[in-house]
Amino acid sequence: MKTHLDCVPCIVRQSLDSARLVTDDEEIHKQLLREVLEATARMDFEQSPPVMAQTIHRRLRELSGREDPYREAKDRFNRLALELCPKYRPRIEQADAPLEIAVRLAIAGNVIDLGVKSGLEEQEVLDAIESCLTDPLSGDVGSLAKAIAEAGSILYLTDNAGEIVFDRLLIEQLPLDRVVVAVKGGPIINDATYVDAEAAGLTELVRVIDNGSDAPGTILEDCSPTFQRLFAEADLVISKGQGNFETLSGSPRPIFFLLRVKCPVVARDTGCPTGRMLLTSPEHPVLASGTQ
Amino acid sequence: MKTHLDCVPCIVRQSLDSARLVTDDEEIHKQLLREVLEATARMDFEQSPPVMAQTIHRRLRELSGREDPYREAKDRFNRLALELCPKYRPRIEQADAPLEIAVRLAIAGNVIDLGVKSGLEEQEVLDAIESCLTDPLSGDVGSLAKAIAEAGSILYLTDNAGEIVFDRLLIEQLPLDRVVVAVKGGPIINDATYVDAEAAGLTELVRVIDNGSDAPGTILEDCSPTFQRLFAEADLVISKGQGNFETLSGSPRPIFFLLRVKCPVVARDTGCPTGRMLLTSPEHPVLASGTQ
Numbered sequence: 001m002k003t004h005l006d007c008v009p010c011i012v013r014q015s016l017d018s019a020r021l022v023t024d025d026e027e028i029h030k031q032l033l034r035e036v037l038e039a040t041a042r043m044d045f046e047q048s049p050p051v052m053a054q055t056i057h058r059r060l061r062e063l064s065g066r067e068d069p070y071r072e073a074k075d076r077f078n079r080l081a082l083e084l085c086p087k088y089r090p091r092i093e094q095a096d097a098p099l100e101i102a103v104r105l106a107i108a109g110n111v112i113d114l115g116v117k118s119g120l121e122e123q124e125v126l127d128a129i130e131s132c133l134t135d136p137l138s139g140d141v142g143s144l145a146k147a148i149a150e151a152g153s154i155l156y157l158t159d160n161a162g163e164i165v166f167d168r169l170l171i172e173q174l175p176l177d178r179v180v181v182a183v184k185g186g187p188i189i190n191d192a193t194y195v196d197a198e199a200a201g202l203t204e205l206v207r208v209i210d211n212g213s214d215a216p217g218t219i220l221e222d223c224s225p226t227f228q229r230l231f232a233e234a235d236l237v238i239s240k241g242q243g244n245f246e247t248l249s250g251s252p253r254p255i256f257f258l259l260r261v262k263c264p265v266v267a268r269d270t271g272c273p274t275g276r277m278l279l280t281s282p283e284h285p286v287l288a289s290g291t292q
Numbered sequence: 293m294k295t296h297l298d299c300v301p302c303i304v305r306q307s308l309d310s311a312r313l314v315t316d317d318e319e320i321h322k323q324l325l326r327e328v329l330e331a332t333a334r335m336d337f338e339q340s341p342p343v344m345a346q347t348i349h350r351r352l353r354e355l356s357g358r359e360d361p362y363r364e365a366k367d368r369f370n371r372l373a374l375e376l377c378p379k380y381r382p383r384i385e386q387a388d389a390p391l392e393i394a395v396r397l398a399i400a401g402n403v404i405d406l407g408v409k410s411g412l413e414e415q416e417v418l419d420a421i422e423s424c425l426t427d428p429l430s431g432d433v434g435s436l437a438k439a440i441a442e443a444g445s446i447l448y449l450t451d452n453a454g455e456i457v458f459d460r461l462l463i464e465q466l467p468l469d470r471v472v473v474a475v476k477g478g479p480i481i482n483d484a485t486y487v488d489a490e491a492a493g494l495t496e497l498v499r500v501i502d503n504g505s506d507a508p509g510t511i512l513e514d515c516s517p518t519f520q521r522l523f524a525e526a527d528l529v530i531s532k533g534q535g536n537f538e539t540l541s542g543s544p545r546p547i548f549f550l551l552r553v554k555c556p557v558v559a560r561d562t563g564c565p566t567g568r569m570l571l572t573s574p575e576h577p578v579l580a581s582g583t584q
Contacts, residue, residue: 005321008329009305016297029297030337037300037333041326 001246003045003052004265011049012036015056018189022060022069032060048246050217057188058214068187070161077162077190078199081112084126085165091133092169099148100141101133102170103258106240107277108132109166110159110260113190138272138286139279144238144256147281148174151235156181157211157218157248159241164192165200167240172205179206180230185223186214191243217247242266256281293538295337295344296557303341304328307348310481314352314361324352340538342509349480350506360479362453369454369482370491373404376418377457383425384461391440392433393425394462395550398532399569400424401458402451402552405482430564430578431571436530436548439573440466443527448473449503449510449540451533456484457492459532464497471498472522477515478506483535509539534558548573 003011015036019029036056043052061067088105095101111128148154154174158164158181171179181202184191192200197208212224218239220228231237237255239248245257245266257280261267267274272286280286295303307328311321328348335344353359380397387393403420440446446466450456450473463471473494476483484492489500504516510531512520523529529547531540537549537558549572553559559566564578572578 005308005318005325008325009301009308012304012329013301016301026297033297033300034333037304037329041329041333045322 001048001249001266001269003043003047003049005045006265007049008040008043010263011040011052011056014053015060018057019060019064021073022066023064025064028060028063032056032063035059048217048219050215050243050247051219053217053243054188054213054215054219054222057216061187070187070190074161074190074192074196075199077112077160078165078196080122080125081109081162081165082199084112084122084129085169087126088129088166089169092173097141099145099173100137102173103141103144103279104132104137104277105129106163106167106170107137107258107260109163110241112162112166113160132277135277137277137279138270140284141279143281143284144279147236147254147256152178153230153234154179154236154238155230155234157237157239157244158183158192158197159244160190161192161196161199162190163240164196164202168200168202168205170238171202176206180234181206181208182211182227182230183208184214184216185210185212188214188216191216215243215247217243217245219247220251252282254281254283256284293340293541293558293561295335295339295341297337298557299341300332302555303332303344303348306345307352310349311352311356313365314358315356317356320352320355324348324355327351340509340511342507342535342539343511345509345535346480346505346507346511346514349508353479362479362482366453366482366484366488367491369404369452370457370488372414372417373401373454373457374491376404376414376421377461379418380421380458381461384465389433391437391465392429394465395433395436395571396424396429396569397421397458398455398462399429399550399552401455402533404454404458405452424569427569429569429571430562432576433571435573435576436571439528439546439548444470445522445526446471446528446530447522447526449529449531449536450475450484450489451536452482453484453488453491454482455532456488456494460492460494460497462530463494468498472526473498473500474503474519474522475500476506476508477502477504480506480508483508507535507539509535509537511539512543544574546573546575548576 016033019032092098092101108129158167183197184193194210197203202208211227213222215222237253239255239257242259242262245259259278261272261274261276261278272278308325311324384390384393400421450459475489476485486502489495494500503519505514507514529545531547531549534551534554537551551570553564553566553568564570
């Protein structure tokens with residue numbers, strides 16, 4: 001997905017928000033903001049938004065002198081998710097359509113982030129997850145089930161820490177000997193890295209690799225040769241989150257994207273309203289009217 | 293008021309919105325956006341936000357080749373306000389506290405803008421104005437009444453077209469022979485200029501001058517010597533809208549600011565929540581708790 005002009009003010013605002021999360025030093029906030037403005041003035045709008053985000057967050061880590069400024073937050077997200085997750089595994093096991101429930105919970109995992117950041121009570125996070133089990137899901141779970149059954153190899157691209165614990169619920173529904181799970185190669189915002197896969201217990205369950213990149217998405221040319229080969233050869237790619245969608249939506253590979261639509265630009269791109277849970281692939285696109 | 297770091301993403305977003313309102317040419321949207329990013333990267337944050345807005349809108353007029361791109365919108369705002377206004381004059385005449393009703397209506401005039409832009413029905417605009425008559429108003433109308441009674445000369449700074457028709461309701465409550473009304477010296481967004489004062493019938497009622505500037509606020513050093521002298525000598529200045537507040541809030545002159553708080557930065561600066569109607573002056577500040 002290209003960077004839409006509407007992404008630019010959002011990139012500027014998110015940069016400022018991130019700078020404030022990472023440091024209280026107002027001079028760094030100002031310095032990063034000026035550098036982001038300069039960089040976005042010159043940016044190539046043909047590139048996806050995570051390309052700029054990668055540059056910005058590298059610079060923020062330099063300016064703040066913190067190699068992994070979200071590490072503590074990521075640990076909190078994982079802990080909360082590990083506490084909540086056991087409540088939901090029985091829901092999948094007892095469901096008539098376990099894959100759909102697992103897909104919904106994998107997308108729901110995203111709300112942990114919100115819950116922890118804004119200081120919501122555990123009950124409110126539980127309520128938000130509960131909504132994900134009944135809210136409209138645009139996309140055809142049946143075509144995903146078919147693709148899983150037919151795939152000799154599956155590559156699962158994770159998104160955030162915390163959320164990765166809920167991803168495990170979906171990964172448990174896959175043929176484990178044919179699955180590779182990929183995490184980010186270096187710290188980038190609250191995206192999951194190898195230690196988060198360990199925390200989620202995934203490394204004991206399936207093969208886990210890092211993609212060699214510190215972009216908040218999957219910028220193929222920035223990824224390791226190992227990851228690139230796995231991506232090119234996988235019979236099925238399951239991609240979590242909006243960052244992976246933004247970077248891979250133009251790919252010719254057989255990808256199913258699982259995400260919650262988080263902004264008006266992606267809403268327009270997918271034909272689904274902001275907030276909608278979405279399961280889509282180039283071969284099985286969601287209709288513009290937002291089929292469920 | 294200085295430019296807060298939070299103003300920057302907002303300036304970028306508003307620039308893009310304005311470019312789209314003024315022209316359908318996407319190359320101009322992109323060009324303006326890049327120039328705004330470059331300019332804000334270098335901007336002096338000690339200056340008020342309207343300083344940057346003035347530069348941006350001058351450039352947008354150049355790029356689009358339109359000298360007064362909001363002229364048609366301003367005419368619509370005036371027409372709608374002229375239709376609605378007669379419904380409200382009796383409310384002032386019959387009120388126990390006519391000045392307070394006139395102050396509320398002058399602030400309410402701001403919603404015309406919103407109503408016309410988003411295609412609200414007339415009834416919805418009427419409902420919004422009706423709310424302004426009962427919503428909390430932070431500030432002391434009594435101290436404004438006292439200042440009016442004691443002032444030998446009053447300078448009234450207008451804000452937008454449309455709104456200026458509602459300003460007339462308040463101006464009618466002032467001693468007309470001691471009032472000068474100021475409008476902007478050149479087209480800037482939908483701010484009122486001399487023709488809007490004529491449309492509102494103000495030029496038949498009081499002395500009207502233009503301030504010689506095309507800033508969306510009152511940047512004194514950019515104003516004409518005539519305006520500067522009137523501003524320096526007026527016993528009382530009544531200032532409408534957030535743009536005038538942002539540019540004049542640090543002034544030592546006896547100013548009463550009438551505005552609706554439209555953003556979190558001004559909310560923090562005034563101690564009032566976003567959306568609140570506010571009457572404040574350096575001598576009679578609103579308490580941080582938001583007194584009514």
